[in-house]
Each structure stands twice: as C-alpha cells, then as structure tokens.
Amino acid sequence: xxxxxxxxxxxxxxxxxxxxxxxxxxxxxxxxxxxxxxxxxxxxxxxxxxxxxxxxxxxxxxxxxxxxxxxxxxxxxxxxxxxxxxxxxxxxxxxxxxxxxxxxxxxxxxxxxxxxxxxxxxxxxxxxxxxxxxxxxxxxxxxxxxxxxxxxxxxxxxxxxxxxxxxxxxxxxxxxxxxxxxxxxxxxxxxxxxxxxxxxxxxxxxxxxxxxxxxxxxxxxxxxxxxxxxxxxxxxxxxxxxxxxxxxxxxxxxxxxxxxxxxxxxxxxxxxxxxxxxxxxxxxxxxxxxxxxxxxxxxxxxxxxxxxxxxxxxxxxxxxxxxxxxxxxxxxxxxxxxxxxxxxxxxxxxxxxxxxxxxxxxxxxxxxxxxxxxxxxxxxxxxxxxxxxxxxxxxxxxxxxxxxxxxxxxxxxxxxxxxxxxxxxxxxxxxxxxxxxxxxxxxxxxxxxxxxxxxxxxxxxxxxxxxxxxxxxxxxxxxxxxxxxxxxxxxxxxxxxxxxxxxxxxxxxxxxxxxxxxxxxxxxxxxxxxxxxxxxxxxxxxxxxxxxxxxxxxxxxxxxxxxxxxxxxxxxxxxxxxxxxxxxxxxxxxxxxxxxxxxxxxxxxxxxxxxxxxxxxxxxxxxxxxxxxxxxxxxxxxxxxxxxxxxxxxxxxxxxxxxxxxxxxxxxxxxxxxxxxxxxxxxxxxxxxxxxxxxxxxxxxxxxxxxxxxxxxxxxxxxxxxxxxxxxxxxxxxxxxxxxxxxxxxxxxxxxxxxxxxxxxxx
Amino acid sequence: xxxxxxxxxxxxxxxxxxxxxxxxxxxxxxxxxxxxxxxxxxxxxxxxxxxxxxxxxxxxxxxxxxxxxxxxxxxxxxxxxxxxxxxxxxxxxxxxxxxxxxxxxxxxxxxxxxxxxxxxxxxxxxxxxxxxxxxxxxxxxxxxxxxxxx
Numbered sequence: 001x002x003x004x005x006x007x008x009x010x011x012x013x014x015x016x017x018x019x020x021x022x023x024x025x026x027x028x029x030x031x032x033x034x035x036x037x038x039x040x041x042x043x044x045x046x047x048x049x050x051x052x053x054x055x056x057x058x059x060x061x062x063x064x065x066x067x068x069x070x071x072x073x074x075x076x077x078x079x080x081x082x083x084x085x086x087x088x089x090x091x092x093x094x095x096x097x098x099x100x101x102x103x104x105x106x107x108x109x110x111x112x113x114x115x116x117x118x119x120x121x122x123x124x125x126x127x128x129x130x131x132x133x134x135x136x137x138x139x140x141x142x143x144x145x146x147x148x149x150x151x152x153x154x155x156x157x158x159x160x161x162x163x164x165x166x167x168x169x170x171x172x173x174x175x176x177x178x179x180x181x182x183x184x185x186x187x188x189x190x191x192x193x194x195x196x197x198x199x200x201x202x203x204x205x206x207x208x209x210x211x212x213x214x215x216x217x218x219x220x221x222x223x224x225x226x227x228x229x230x231x232x233x234x235x236x237x238x239x240x241x242x243x244x245x246x247x248x249x250x251x252x253x254x255x256x257x258x259x260x261x262x263x264x265x266x267x268x269x270x271x272x273x274x275x276x277x278x279x280x281x282x283x284x285x286x287x288x289x290x291x292x293x294x295x296x297x298x299x300x301x302x303x304x305x306x307x308x309x310x311x312x313x314x315x316x317x318x319x320x321x322x323x324x325x326x327x328x329x330x331x332x333x334x335x336x337x338x339x340x341x342x343x344x345x346x347x348x349x350x351x352x353x354x355x356x357x358x359x360x361x362x363x364x365x366x367x368x369x370x371x372x373x374x375x376x377x378x379x380x381x382x383x384x385x386x387x388x389x390x391x392x393x394x395x396x397x398x399x400x401x402x403x404x405x406x407x408x409x410x411x412x413x414x415x416x417x418x419x420x421x422x423x424x425x426x427x428x429x430x431x432x433x434x435x436x437x438x439x440x441x442x443x444x445x446x447x448x449x450x451x452x453x454x455x456x457x458x459x460x461x462x463x464x465x466x467x468x469x470x471x472x473x474x475x476x477x478x479x480x481x482x483x484x485x486x487x488x489x490x491x492x493x494x495x496x497x498x499x500x501x502x503x504x505x506x507x508x509x510x511x512x513x514x515x516x517x518x519x520x521x522x523x524x525x526x527x528x529x530x531x532x533x534x535x536x537x538x539x540x541x542x543x544x545x546x547x548x549x550x551x552x553x554x555x556x557x558x559x560x561x562x563x564x565x566x567x568x569x570x571x572x573x574x575x576x577x578x579x580x581x582x583x584x585x586x587x588x589x590x591x592x593x594x595x596x597x598x599x600x601x602x603x604x605x606x607x608x609x610x611x612x613x614x615x616x617x618x619x620x621x622x623x624x625x626x627x628x629x630x631x632x633x634x635x636x637x638x639x640x641x642x643x644x645x646x647x648x649x650x651x652x653x654x655x656x657x658x659x660x661x662x663x664x665x666x667x668x669x670x671x672x673x674x675x676x677x678x679x680x681x682x683x684x685x686x687x688x689x690x691x692x693x694x695x696x697x698x699x700x701x702x703x704x705x706x707x708x709x710x711x712x713x714x715x716x717x718x719x720x721x722x723x724x725x726x727x728x729x730x731x732x733x734x735x736x737x738x739x740x741x742x743x744x745x746x747x748x749x750x751x752x753x754x755x756x757x758x759x760x761x762x763x
Numbered sequence: 764x765x766x767x768x769x770x771x772x773x774x775x776x777x778x779x780x781x782x783x784x785x786x787x788x789x790x791x792x793x794x795x796x797x798x799x800x801x802x803x804x805x806x807x808x809x810x811x812x813x814x815x816x817x818x819x820x821x822x823x824x825x826x827x828x829x830x831x832x833x834x835x836x837x838x839x840x841x842x843x844x845x846x847x848x849x850x851x852x853x854x855x856x857x858x859x860x861x862x863x864x865x866x867x868x869x870x871x872x873x874x875x876x877x878x879x880x881x882x883x884x885x886x887x888x889x890x891x892x893x894x895x896x897x898x899x900x901x902x903x904x905x906x907x908x909x910x911x912x913x
Contacts, residue, residue, distance in 0.1 A: 048880050065859075067859030071860070088774060205855045206860075212851075212860030212863050213852055213856075214836065214837070215797070215836030217860050219798070221789075222795040286786055288790070359859070360806065360862045360893065360896075362800075407859070408859060408862070409862075410859045410861060411859075438799070441801040441803070442802075564841065603768075666901075667858075670898065674897055678895075696803075698808055701895060703890050703891075703893060704890055704903065
C-alpha cells in the first residue's frame with residue numbers, strides 16, 4: 001500500500017489491495033489500521049474516489065440523500081476536480097464512520113442544517129484534485145516523462161509534447177504499484193479556477209432519476225434479510241406514558257404473528273433525546289399481520305404527568321409568556337425612551353402551532369443485533385448518532401455498530417432522531433433475528449418530534465413621519481433542548497439565533513428582543529427550517545403592518561429599514577454568543593446588503609407594483625437563514641367565498657457559491673409547497689396529552705390542487721464569489737408571511753395565526 | 764385461493780385474502796417499488812393498476828384481484844421507458860423519490876383513459892397523490908409532456 005501525504009491536515013492513500021481498483025481519498029485513521037485492512041476488499045470503503053481497471057469511477061457520497069440532491073451535488077464537485085466524465089461515474093453511499101467519511105471534520109455526517117455543501121465544498125474539491133494529481137503522476141511514470149508534461153481532461157490523461165492520451169483506467173495498475181508519496185513539502189494539488197469548472201455551477205439531473213422512476217430505488221423498508229422479522233409497536237399515546245399491563249392473546253391467534261414483547265419504557269429520569277420510549281411490539285412475518293395484531297392488543301397505559309398537556313390551555317400560556325417576556329437577548333438603544341416619545345404605537349400578536357414532519361416514508365429501520373458488529377440499515381440523517389444511540393440501547397460499544405444508509409423517503413429533520421433504530425435493535429436482540437420496525441402514519445403523527453408551537457408579541461414605536469423608532473419583540477416557545485434537559489424553560493441561543501435575534505432592520509435605532517418561559521410537554525424537535533418559520537412569519541407580517549400604519553409601500557419600507565450595510569454587528573447590540581448556524585460570523589456574516597439585494601431582485605422579477613385585478617394581491621417577505629438570503633413574492637387570487645389560489649410565486653435566493661442550479665430550483669419549488677402546507681394545512685393539537693390528529697385526513701398537507709404550481713426561482717449571482725450557503729431549508733420561512741401579506745393586499749384581512757382558515761378571511 | 768396475473772405472470776395466493784395488495788407485493792413477492800405511505804388510501808404512494816385502473820394497494824385486498832390483473836411500477840414497462848417514466852426523467856421530477864412510483868402509476872392510468880387531459884383533469888386525477896418534497900409543478904409538466912407522446 002502506497003501512502004502519500006500532501007496536505008497538512010489530511011492524508012491521501014492509494015491502494016490496490018487484492019482488488020483491481022485504484023482507490024484514492026481522504027482518511028484520518030492511523031496508517032496501521034489501514035495497513036491491517038490490506039488485501040481486504042473492505043479496505044476500499046475508506047475512500048472517496050475509486051477507479052476500476054475499465055475506468056469506471058466510483059465516488060463516495062457520505063451525506064444522506066433525502067431529496068435535497070446531495071448524491072448528485074457532492075459527486076459533481078469530486079468529478080469536476082478529478083476531470084472525470086459524468087457518464088462514467090457511479091455513486092457509492094458511505095456508511096456511518098466520521099473518521100473516514102467526514103473529511104471536513106465539522107458535523108460527523110449529520111445531514112441537517114442545510115450544511116452539506118457549505119461544509120464539504122472545499123474538501124470535496126481537494127479530494128477530487130488529489131485523485132487527479134495521482135492519476136497524472138501515474139501517467140507520467142508510465143510514459144517516463146516529467147509530471148508537469150501530463151494533464152487530465154475528461155477521463156483521459158494527455159502528454160503535452162506528443163498529444164498522446166490514455167484512459168483513466170489505463171493507468172490504474174501503474175498508479176497502484178508506484179510509490180506515490182510526493183513528500184511532505186510537495187505543493188497541494190492544483191484546484192481548478194471557477195472558469196474551468198465543467199460541472200460545478202451547471203444544471204445536473206438527479207443521479208438516481210432512473211431508479212426513482214422505475215421503482216428500483218432502495219429506501220428504508222426495502223432492505224430484506226434472511227429470516228427478517230417485521231414489527232410494529234403500540235406506543236403510549238401521551239409523551240412519557242408507561243405501560244401498566246397488556247393482553248396479547250387475541251393478537252397471538254393471528255397467522256403471521258410470532259410474538260408480542262414489551263419494549264421497556266425509558267427510565268422516568270432519563271431524558272428522551274433520541275431514545276426509544278417504550279411500548280408493546282407485535283412481531284411476525286409480514287406487515288399486514290403484525291399491524292392487525294397491534295389493533296387487537298388490549299393495553300392499559302399510565303399516561304404520566306403530561307396528560308395535562310392540552311392545546312387549548314397550552315397555547316394561551318404561550319401567548320401570555322410572550323406578553324411577559326423576561327430574558328433580553330438583544331438590546332439596542334433605548335427602547336423604553338422611544339416608546340415614551342412615540343407618536344404612534346403598533347402592536348400585534350402572532351401564533352404558529354405545532355407541526356410534524358410527515359415525510360412520505362414513515363420512520364423505519366432494520367437492525368440485525370444477533371451478531372457483532374450489530375448492523376443497522378436505516379433512512380437516517382444521522383448515521384453516527386444512530387450508531388451511538390443503538391449502542392447505548394444495547395449496552396455495547398459504538399465501534400461494534402455499523403449503520404448503512406438507504407435513501408430517505410423525505411427527512412425534514414425527523415430522521416435525524418434515531419429512536420426508531422433503537423427500537424429495532426432492542427427487538428432484534430430480544431427475538432434473536434433481524435427485525436424491521438415499521439412505523440405507520442399514525443405512529444409518525446402521534447408519536448413524533450414536533451415543531452415548536454410559538455407565540456410572539458411585537459410592538460413598534462413610530463414617529464410623526466411614520467419612521468420606526470423602536471421594535472420590541474417577545475417570543476415564547478418550548479425548547480428543543482428539553483430533549484436533553486427536560487426542565488429547561490428558556491429558549492436557547494440556537495432557537496433565537498434562527499432569524500429572531502438577527503432581526504435585519506439596521507435602521508431602527510432601538511431594538512429589544514426578549515424571550516418568555518414555558519414548559520415543554522412533548523418531544524419538540526427540529527423540523528425543516530426550525531424556528532425560522534415562526535420568526536420570519538412574525539417579522540415579515542409585522543413590518544407589513546407597520547408599512548400600512550405608516551402609509552408606505554411595503555417594499556420601499558422594508559428596504560429602508562434593512563439598509564445596505566455589509567455586516568450586522570450583533571455583538572454591539574449586546575447579543576451574547578450569536579449561534580449563526582454553528583459557524584463563525586467572520587466566515588458567514590449577517591449581511592443586510594445581501595438581504596436587500598434579494599428583496600430588490602424578487603420585486604423586479606415578480607413585477608411587484610403592477611396593478612392587479614380586484615381580489616388579487618402580491619405579498620413580499622425576505623429572510624436570512626442557514627446563511628442564505630431569500631426573498632419571496634406570492635400572488636393570490638381570492639374568491640368571494642374566501643377561498644383562494646396561488647397562481648404564481650417568485651423567489652430570489654442568494655446562496656453564495658453554488659453547485660447545481662437545477663437542484664436549487666427544485667429545493668425552492670419544494671420549499672414553497674412545504675411553506676404552503678405550513679401556511680394553509682394541518683396543525684397538531686393535543687387533548688389530555690395525546691396528539692389529536694392521526695393521518696392525512698385530519699393532518700392535511702398541500703396537494704396538487706392547493707399547491708403553488710408556478711414557482712419561478714431566481715438565483716442571485718451577485719455574491720457568488722462568497723462561500724456556499726444553505727439551500728434545503730432557507731426557501732421555507734418567507735413563504736407563509738409572503739402569502740399572508742398577499743392576502744392582506746387582496747382582502748385587507750390580516751392573518752396573525754397559522755394555519756390560515758376560511759374564517760380568518762371571512763371575518 | 765386467489766388467482767391473478769401480476770406484471771404479466773400468473774400467480775395464486777392461498778394466504779389471507781384480506782391482505783392488501785400492498786403487503787402482498789412487498790412482503791410476499793419482494794416487489795418493493797410500491798410504497799407504504801398512510802395505509803388508508805389518503806396519500807397515493809402505494810398506487811398500482813388493477814385491471815388497468817389506478818387503485819390504492821394499501822386498502823385493496825388481494826381478493827379483489829381474483830381472476831384479474833395487477834400491474835406495479837416494476838411491470839409498467841419492462842425497460843422503464845413508459846412515456847410517463849421518460850417524461851419524469853426529462854423534467855427531473857423526483858426529489859426524495861419515495862412517492863414517485865405511485866405518482867407515475869396514477870399518471871399512467873390517467874393517460875390510458877384520457878390521453879389529452881386538461882390541467883384541471885390532471886390536478887383532479889393527481890389530487891390523491893401527496894408529495895411532501897413538493898414536486899407538483901414538475902409532475903404537472905411531466906404529465907403534459909407524456910400526454911403529448913402517448
């Protein structure tokens with residue numbers, strides 16, 4: 001095995017092993033570990049670029065694919081710097097192993113937070129370039145010429161002097177047999193100039209298109225194993241409820257039901273995190289039988305303390321907590337003085353309820369815990385946390401757990417939380433066979449992790465000229481950190497850092513942002529775009545109300561408040577530890593200028609300002625999230641009876657450097673539909689502690705008839721030289737307020753609570 | 764004993780005739796292209812053809828297929844080149860892809876009976892098929908493209 005070290009932080013290896021492939025890539029494991037794997041085909045799993053003798057290039061994707069296009073985007077970056085021909089590449093999905101497959105070292109392969117591209121762009125370039133460098137060296141050796149006389153171009157290696165060329169596959173054996181170590185002082189392989197990029201920045205279709213259109217794509221429930229058992233679990237209807245007793249005699253009479261076993265409840269003083277919470281599992285040979293068997297269980301639950309969780313009361317408590325505020329998160333100027341001196345005070349309250357993720361594929365996991373290593377196959381956004389929590393559940397070392405990632409049939413944050421894999425692991429060990437735990441839709445809706453319900457109280461002072469002199473914003477929402485610290489009653493920096501504390505109105509001289517306190521009485525967890533949803537809704541709705549109060553056009557008014565500063569200095573306003581999506585503000589500043597730029601772009605592209613027929617309206621909203629700047633213009637057409645359609649949506653997005661513009665368009669189109677569901681469709685409520693909704697009939701999501709079908713995406717290139725920013729989530733938050741503002745423009749009815757109902761529009 | 768053809772192959776099943784087609788094709792035959800989404804005919808992820816019509820396999824018992832013919836996504840076209848499948852790729856429709864088998868089967872059934880559907884007819888036909896990634900705009904465009912080819 002030849003080893004080269006050509007970068008200070010990373011090492012690259014070339015290995016032939018017993019295979020006929022050259023394997024190149026990054027690894028952080030000590031060399032003895034790799035040496036021990038020599039000759040074992042598994043050794044090739046350490047790497048990011050593999051080339052077979054026939055020249056087929058296999059590129060590793062170590063991020064989870066849930067529809068955001070990462071299995072296309074990451075390979076595009078590698079292939080570009082490698083000079084590979086896209087038609088001769090295939091993509092291999094890496095299992096969970098951060099030492100091998102998180103070369104950026106930033107997030108342990110957790111695919112969430114819209115961060116794959118921004119964290120991996122540079123290292124994927126370096127890996128592709130390093131692989132190309134090795135091929136060029138191998139070709140130079142084969143030809144007996146200096147390395148500088150060789151270059152790669154579209155899957156071939158060329159001699160500059162003669163113009164002769166060979167295929168990548170033709171140098172594999174040479175590369176594998178040579179000492180490729182260029183020495184510690186060798187320069188890093190040259191990266192292409194952006195103008196030389198072949199794939200980066202160009203439209204690319206989804207790599208899995210054919211499999212997805214022919215039914216061959218493999219998702220969580222499609223993994224089959226010899227002797228596989230299938231389980232469904234009856235879970236307590238109330239969060240942290242516990243089993244008193246159960247009778248399975250009727251269920252056990254069914255053909256296809258093998259056994260009924262208790263999944264032990266988590267100890268009462270153990271935080272939920274991503275752990276299995278317990279229940280009663282029906283296990284058998286087919287899904288139909290075990291699902292019917294579950295219906296026949298006779299179970300007595302102890303509902304526990306959260307039986308008092310009633311939406312009717314809880315929501316009111318949130319509203320009161322938002323009025324009360326208490327903890328100052330940002331304080332600029334003198335808000336109290338400004339209100340004293342105000343000519344006009346405007347005040348409004350906004351409410352956004354609980355939501356749940358409803359990916360089309362409900363949670364499902366298959367685990368074989370009958371031997372070591374324990375093996376997991378799951379549609380997980382967090383393969384290494386899946387290993388960690390399964391290891392904990394089984395009381396074994398994480399090193400003895402493998403996690404293989406299938407395609408995800410949607411994720412939206414739900415599949416970051418591997419409680420379902422823990423259940424499968426416990427049951428596999430219990431019954432001595434591999435077990436697939438299948439969640440039904442009812443399970444997913446009633447036993448999920450919920451987007452935090454929230455209330456916001458916002459008050460502004462205006463002077464006699466309609467200028468905003470103060471903005472006082474109080475928010476209350478249950479914290480997702482209660483998963484770790486159940487008694488926590490304060491919102492975290494992470495939650496207020498998502499589009500609230502970074503309120504972008506630089507021209508308002510006095511700003512105070514506060515949070516109130518509340519109990520968390522259910523599993524609250526992140527959901528696509530997280531707290532940005534409610535913050536963007538309140539901020540963009542309220543600024544629209546202020547524009548109305550000041551008699552100003554909302555576009556001009558917003559642009560005036562945002563200003564055009566390059567950076568927003570939150571520290572100067574007393575913000576401690578601005579979360580900034582886990583990244584530094586030096587690398588990813590908050591830029592009012594970029595936000596204003598996106599807003600101007602969408603106004604122009606949407607023909608904002610043109611005269612619309614009666615009953616129609618256009619609404620604007622803009623929001624920074626996950627470092628990207630998105631402005632949305634929604635058009636509505638409202639009928640006499642208060643029903644409405646969304647004939648057109650324009651979205652401008654500045655996401656800095658990007659890889660696949662076609663992928664951006666798809667994510668934004670989809671984000672508008674996701675936002676449309678948030679704005680118009682279902683909400684989760686509880687009664688006696690239990691979620692009242694159960695399936696798509698009472699927790700509705702957007703369908704073709706009420707979805708926006710003309711979403712026009714405008715990728716703003718002005719700041720493309722900057723770092724890549726997020727794309728998967730930032731399109732969601734501005735949609736609902738843009739829609740609400742459009743409805744106001746059309747009807748003069750103000751929406752302050754989601755989802756929008758016919759009553760709100762007819763009131 | 765229930766007898767039927769599935770994707771052109773004659774088969775019989777002597778298990779519980781109430782087993783939904785979804786679980787028969789997935790658990791008994793290992794045809795995994797048909798997806799479970801809701802179990803109550805609310806989302807369309809499990810859509811297959813029974814005697815040429817789109818049905819929700821999650822609520823349609825295998826008994827309903829007696830002496831009939833079932834087509835799943837695997838059998839829509841042996842080469843995966845049905846005009847709807849081609850249009851899906853041309854418009855780069857899928858995001859996560861999970862609902863797309865059902866969407867494609869629903870669209871293929873529509874075009875079999877209504878070769879030139881209006882936008883409203885497409886919307887009505889596709890109304891029962893949820894896509895949480897929000898690919899409806901591309902689905903609409905792809906159905907129209909496929910309609911121009913069949």
